[in-house]
Amino acid sequence: MDPLAAKYLGAGFTVIGMGAAAIGVAIIFASFLSGALRNPTASDAQFGRAFIGAALAEGLGIFSFLVAILLLFVMK
Numbered sequence: 420m421d422p423l424a425a426k427y428l429g430a431g432f433t434v435i436g437m438g439a440a441a442i443g444v445a446i447i448f449a450s451f452l453s454g455a456l457r458n459p460t461a462s463d464a465q466f467g468r469a470f471i472g473a474a475l476a477e478g479l480g481i482f483s484f485l486v487a488i489l490l491l492f493v494m495k
Contacts, residue, residue, distance in 0.1 A: 433487040440480025
């Protein structure tokens with residue numbers, strides 16, 4: 420396999436990680452809204468946890484983006 424093709428293929432696979440992070444954030448907030456609508460008094464206590472979960476999921480997406488940039492522009 421051509422090394423250039425392998426580099427582009429690896430960078431393309433990292434897009435899956437970024438998409439999975441976006442889906443993860445959507446699931447986190449969908450679950451939070453579902454729970455908040457069922458029990459509005461507990462939503463204030465869970466709001467911070469929802470943002471922590473979203474930040475962790477976005478961190479993995481940013482890590483995937485960093486790997487893609489490293490594969491495309493740094494690796495020779």
